[in-house]
Amino acid sequence: MADETCETCLSGTNLTKIYAFGKSRTVAVDNINFCFNAGQVISIVGESGSGKTTLAKMLLGLTNVTSGQIYFRGKPLDISTSKKRKEYWKSIQAIFQDPYSSYNIFTKIDDVLLDCIHLRGGRKVPKEEKIAMMEEACRFVNLKFAELTNKYPFELSGGQMQRLMIARVFLLKPKILLADEPTSMIDACSRASILEMLLKLRDEINMTLIFITHDIGLAYFISDEVYIMEHGKIVESGSADEVILNPKEAYTKRLINDVPKIYEPWDLSTVDYHL
Numbered sequence: 592m593a594d595e596t597c598e599t600c601l602s603g604t605n606l607t608k609i610y611a612f613g614k615s616r617t618v619a620v621d622n623i624n625f626c627f628n629a630g631q632v633i634s635i636v637g638e639s640g641s642g643k644t645t646l647a648k649m650l651l652g653l654t655n656v657t658s659g660q661i662y663f664r665g666k667p668l669d670i671s672t673s674k675k676r677k678e679y680w681k682s683i684q685a686i687f688q689d690p691y692s693s694y695n696i697f698t699k700i701d702d703v704l705l706d707c708i709h710l711r712g713g714r715k716v717p718k719e720e721k722i723a724m725m726e727e728a729c730r731f732v733n734l735k736f737a738e739l740t741n742k743y744p745f746e747l748s749g750g751q752m753q754r755l756m757i758a759r760v761f762l763l764k765p766k767i768l769l770a771d772e773p774t775s776m777i778d779a780c781s782r783a784s785i786l787e788m789l790l791k792l793r794d795e796i797n798m799t800l801i802f803i804t805h806d807i808g809l810a811y812f813i814s815d816e817v818y819i820m821e822h823g824k825i826v827e828s829g830s831a832d833e834v835i836l837n838p839k840e841a842y843t844k845r846l847i848n849d850v851p852k853i854y855e856p857w858d859l860s861t862v863d864y865h866l
């Protein structure tokens with residue numbers, strides 16, 4: 592059983608992932624240590640190929656760990672059976688970069704949402720109540736449930752699909768949401784509203800939000816804690832203010848320099864995220 596009193600929701604010690612095929616070997620995540628506290632917004636920032644998605648996949652149990660240990664609420668994560676994995680996935684959910692590949696194309700939107708209610712143990716809830724729950728989840732993300740019934744996710748725009756993903760999370764109420772560049776494939780306008788909804792959802796269900804991004808400016812804007820990844824290593828971490836207002840590593844400074852709008856003076860009114 593998980594320790595309900597533990598403030599650390601996810602942590603890792605000496606976590607390493609090596610992809611090996613024949614003679615080729617990629618150290619995607621290289622001996623990292625981290626400690627994510629419950630209820631916080633934590634950003635993982637790094638350039639393409641720095642190992643962010645690989646870390647996310649290990650945390651979700653979607654790829655095996657080469658060495659090191661993940662702890663969930665202070666206890667070694669055990670997802671050795673499909674039953675344990677399914678139980679863990681009630682606590683952790685994810686939103687990925689590509690909304691088009693996040694859905695089963697043969698599942699209608701009503702069923703996508705209904706599955707979430709069932710996963711939360713609501714199979715025996717009366718039909719009208721289930722509909723009210725789905726309507727509420729859709730309202731939360733500015734979608735109209737009545738207009739979605741009998742449609743398939745691929746009939747929605749990319750931004751609407753990401754909002755539907757957030758509606759799923761609203762129904763699933765996980766302890767942790769891992770969002771891997773959830774706005775990088777959608778237009779700038781939808782991007783701001785998706786971010787706004789994610790932060791609102793985090794307040795609504797009091798979850799920990801692990802946000803993966805290239806964008807250190809955005810990380811500063813939304814995070815309590817920031818982890819900077821370079822070539823599979825965590826090169827710097829700490830509060831968003833510590834790391835971004837007072838960076839110690841050359842790599843962090845370079846990432847900041849790439850965001851001219853927030854680089855000196857640190858005036859958030861110059862950040863164009865429309866939140």
Ligand SMILES: Nc1ncnc2c1ncn2[C@@H]1O[C@H](COP(=O)(O)OP(=O)(O)OP(=O)(O)O)[C@@H](O)[C@H]1O
Binds near residue numbers: 617642643644645
């Ligand atoms: N399934 C895989 N098989 C082999 N190598 C992989 C696999 N997935 C990722 N890699 C390699 O691991 C390294 C880290 O990749 P990863 O996708 O974790 O980076 P990332 O920080 O998420 O990048 P991006 O910002 O582009 O999404 C890269 O060198 C990548 O080529």
Ligand SMILES: [Mg+2]
Binds near residue numbers: 643644645771
């Ligand atoms: Mg990635």
